[in-house]
Amino acid sequence: MIGRAFPKTDTGLRAVPAKIEIRRRVLEAITPARAMVFDAFAGTGQMWAEVWQHAAGYVGCDERWHKDARCCFVADNRRVLRCLNLQPFTIFDLDAYGSPWEQALILAARRRLAPRERLGLVLTEGTWTKTRMGNGWPGALRQAVGIAPHVAAVQHGLTQTMHDDLIHRAVRAIARQMQGQLVRQWRAIGMTGTRMRYLGLILEGIKRPGAALDAGGSFQLDRAGDQPPQKPSPWTHHGPRNQRQARP
Numbered sequence: 710m711i712g713r714a715f716p717k718t719d720t721g722l723r724a725v726p727a728k729i730e731i732r733r734r735v736l737e738a739i740t741p742a743r744a745m746v747f748d749a750f751a752g753t754g755q756m757w758a759e760v761w762q763h764a765a766g767y768v769g770c771d772e773r774w775h776k777d778a779r780c781c782f783v784a785d786n787r788r789v790l791r792c793l794n795l796q797p798f799t800i801f802d803l804d805a806y807g808s809p810w811e812q813a814l815i816l817a818a819r820r821r822l823a824p825r826e827r828l829g830l831v832l833t834e835g836t837w838t839k840t841r842m843g844n845g846w847p848g849a850l851r852q853a854v855g856i857a858p859h860v861a862a863v864q865h866g867l868t869q870t871m872h873d874d875l876i877h878r879a880v881r882a883i884a885r886q887m888q889g890q891l892v893r894q895w896r897a898i899g900m901t902g903t904r905m906r907y908l909g910l911i912l913e914g915i916k917r918p919g920a921a922l923d924a925g926g927s928f929q930l931d932r933a934g935d936q937p938p939q940k941p942s943p944w945t946h947h948g949p950r951n952q953r954q955a956r957p
């Protein structure tokens with residue numbers, strides 16, 4: 710079996726079945742015939758061997774070279790995502806060690822969804838560990854959600870509910886920027902202390918400019934065409950915005 714050709718793995722063993730199952734569902738939702746996968750953290754190829762090899766097309770990327778049959782860029786994925794034409798890809802796998810948000814922001818800035826077009830987005834989110842190690846919240850996650858870097862409330866003592874709320878807000882913002890909405894999702898949470906989040910998301914292009922509906926409720930776009938009315942939020946901040954932002 711091809712899977713056995715990749716004995717080394719970069720993923721905690723207990724999480725592997727959930728990660729595979731999530732990717733299978735995303736592939737099924739997009740359909741293998743339509744699936745053009747960009748695997749930004751391609752690694753040793755475990756997810757490719759188990760799932761993505763069944764897609765119609767696959768391009769991987771990893772900063773480390775793995776000698777195998779896959780078509781892969783050996784480079785920093787941020788550079789590749791910024792220069793490649795992303796339109797042909799229908800599934801993006803961001804299986805990061807910690808934070809996938811910088812890559813997700815680049816994707817959001819560069820990939821547009823046509824009306825009713827469906828796109829799969831797979832995320833591995835390890836922010837919980839990062840904050841427990843005293844690293845604070847990834848700048849790109851803050852940026853996706855719209856939190857100023859100096860807001861102290863998100864540096865310490867986050868509950869799991871707040872963590873999930875942040876992820877949900879970031880996903881919705883990214884979908885909106887791509888002119889889409891979140892229509893389906895599958896989620897698994899790691900059982901170890903790292904509390905990794907594994908997400909499989911299906912985004913769909915909104916049907917007409919000026920209105921959108923997503924899994925979190927409905928809203929009308931305002932005149933600027935890109936922001937729903939804001940609910941009061943513990944994350945909303947109205948202070949100075951001159952801090953350094955991740956560059957999509």
Ligand SMILES: C[S@@+](CC[C@H](N)C(=O)[O-])C[C@H]1O[C@@H](n2cnc3c(N)ncnc32)[C@H](O)[C@@H]1O
Pocket residue numbers: 718719720749750751752753754755756757770771772773784785786787804805806
């Ligand atoms: C969790 S592993 C991915 C496992 C992979 N999905 C698989 O199926 O085997 C993360 C991988 O991302 C790579 N990586 C980390 N940061 C990167 C970056 N900025 N650009 C490209 N690859 C990166 C690492 O070299 C590592 O192989």
